[in-house]
Amino acid sequence: MKKYLGVLLPFVVLFSLQTRAQSNSAFVSAADQDLTIKTVTAVPFTDNIKGIYANPLYKKFQELLTNDKSWSYEALPDKTVTPLDLDENPNAVKGFLNSAKAQGLFSFRITKGPKGLNGKMYFFVGSSGMPLLQEELSDYQGFEIADLEKQVQRMYEKIKSRLPYRGMILSRRGQEVTINLGFKNGLKNNDEISVIQILKVNRHPKLKFMISTEKEILGKIKVYKTDEYLSFAYVTYEKEPGTVQPTAKLLPQEFIQYAEPVVQNGQVIPGLENRKDRDLSYGDNPREWLPQQAPQYGRIAILAGLGNYSISTNLSSGSIDASTPMAPEIAVKGELWISSEWNILYNIRQSVFSVSNPLAGSTPGKLNMSLSSYGVMGAYNFLMSEDFFGPKIQLSAGYATYNSHSDQSTPLAFTNMNYGGLVFGLLGQFPLTTEVPMDLGAQFNMFMSPSMSESTASGDSSKSSINQFGFFGVYHLKSRFKIRGEINFEYYSSDFSGAGSGTHTSTNTTQKMTSIMGGIEYLF
Incomplete structure (x- = not known):
């Protein structure tokens, strides 16, 4: 008996070690775990026309998810309300995922605008709650509705095609594995499939959706039997024993194949870059074409122009007025x-000119004057369409200043005046047509x-008012460069009461500025 045990013991130990090696859990990255999608759900669709489109499209989308064999579908409770800012509300996303016990969440909002229908479909995955x-x-x-159902299905299929993997391993026994892809997914016998792990998801810096992923190849499998949505394969390669485990991601090889580039005499067919007629195709200084990224962070405008300026003061000795029709101005807006x-909005403006005293x-006869204004505001945009x-x-609020400085004459004609206060702004902007790449708008600022x-001091106390508006x-010109033109109207008024300092006493001072400016605007 001991003799037989001595013979069997090495085989038992070897078998147990092999089984243990295959059953040990390999390291799985946090990004890969977030992208392990077994169950999906969808929040009710929304629109801006009382559910005329959203409700039937949502029902059709639920049928689409139910019939999809890639994952299971779990419906959310009835009367679930979808926040309009779901793409910027990760806590709400995580709440919906936890409620449905799902790993993926779809949302869709459709709006009816002057040019047609616009919509955005988001797919949320992972513990972060971001799209x-x-x-x-x-x-x-x-x-x-039938046409829109096809568009929703097209968007759903495009989202699925952009996932960083095509399927997953469902189970493993020895070298045999079961996967959730079949001949309905284009798989056939003897296909080789790479087994990968997703190490990192690279997201858009502002919009946060995925732009690329970093992957690691864990091994390869070869298909030997296919069903509709299920296949069986065996592991042909893995980095270490037991690395290929359930939930490992699959990436079928989709390489481009070419005909053999060999002519009858055995020479290789030359590429276009080596042919004599290459210049007809490439031209001078050929460069690889790359799409230009859309502006993401903001804009800055540099403007210059002329203004019609006037100032009027009612002194105790009478009224005095000064003006110039050619006051040069420069401005920076961002x-x-x-x-x-x-x-966040900011603007800087400067103007320097001279007027007759x-x-x-009073001397001197010519007075040099300078005007300056500064402002910083926060703004909220009410978008009339899905296009930013x-x-x-736009509604805005912030703080702004206006300073008017003049040479100090003897006797004193005009004082240096500094205005400042809380300002509220209203701006409206709209594009003309798709054929004319131009926007028109108007803005109004009110100081509180x-x-x-x-x-x-012109008096013991003062009361001021400021009005600003413009078009x-x-x-x-291009996606990042624009030509900007403005016409602005400004009015500053101060009423004084009581006696002023020294001999300078006035009851009222007003300043008016009408300016026309133009310049370049850069979006970055």
Whole structure:
């Protein structure tokens, strides 16, 4: 008996070690775990026309998910409400995923605009609650439900095709594995499939959806039997014993095949770059074509122009006025896009000119003047379509200053005046047509109880008011460069009461500025 045990013991130990090696769990990255999708769900679709499109499209989409063999579908509870900002609300996404016990979540919003129907479909995956993929429907002219169902199915299939893998290993026994792909997925016997692990998901810096992934090849399998949505294969290669495990991702080899580049005399057919007529195709200084990325972070505009400026002061001795029709101006304006809705605005403007001294007996006869204004504001955009660069209404609030400085004459004609205060803004902008790449807009700023200080007090107390409004046009030269033109109207008024400093006492001072400016705008 002991003799037989001594013979069998090495085989038992060897078998147990091999089984243990195959059953040990290999290291799985956090990114790979997030992308292990077995169950999906979908929040109710939304639209801007009381569910006329959203409700029937949502029912059709539920049928689509139910019939898909790639994963199982778990419906959310009835009367689930979908937030409009779901793509920017990761906590809500995680709540929906936990409620359905799912690893993937679809959402879709369709809006009816002046050019047609627009829609965005998002696919959320992972513990972060951020969107993994998105597909868009832009200015679609069809309005029939049946046509829109096809568009929704097309967007769904495009999202699936952009996933960084095509299937998963369901189980393993020895060298044999079962996978969730079949001949309905284009698989056939003797196909070789790479087994991969996803190490990292690279996301868009602003919009957060996936732009690429970093993968590691764990091994390869070869298919020997296929069913509709199921296949059987055996492991032909793996980095270490037991590396290929259930939930490992699959990536079929989809290489491009070419005919043999050999002519009858045995020479290799030359490429286009080596032929004598290469210049007809390549031209001078050929370079690889690369698509230009759309602006993502903001814009800056540099403007210059002329203004018609006038100032009027009611002194105790009488009224004095000064003006110039040619006041040169420069301005810098910018926006920083925190998101598609929230922006930070800033502007700087300077003007330097001279006017005749209107006060009789006062010297010097010419007064040099400088105007400057600065402002920083936060803004919220109400987008009228899915396009960020489409029609919109913008509400803003912040702090702005206006400074008017003049040479100090003897006797004193004009004081240095500094305005500042909380400002609220309203802006509207819309594109003309698709044929004319131009936007038109208007803006209005209202100051709330602005403060005013002077170098020499014109009275004991003062009350000021400021009005600013203007119109602008933007012509699109390229995706990042635009020509901008503006016409602006400004009015500053201060009423004084009581006695001023020294001999300078006035009851009212007003300043008016009408300016026309133009320049270049760069989007980055």
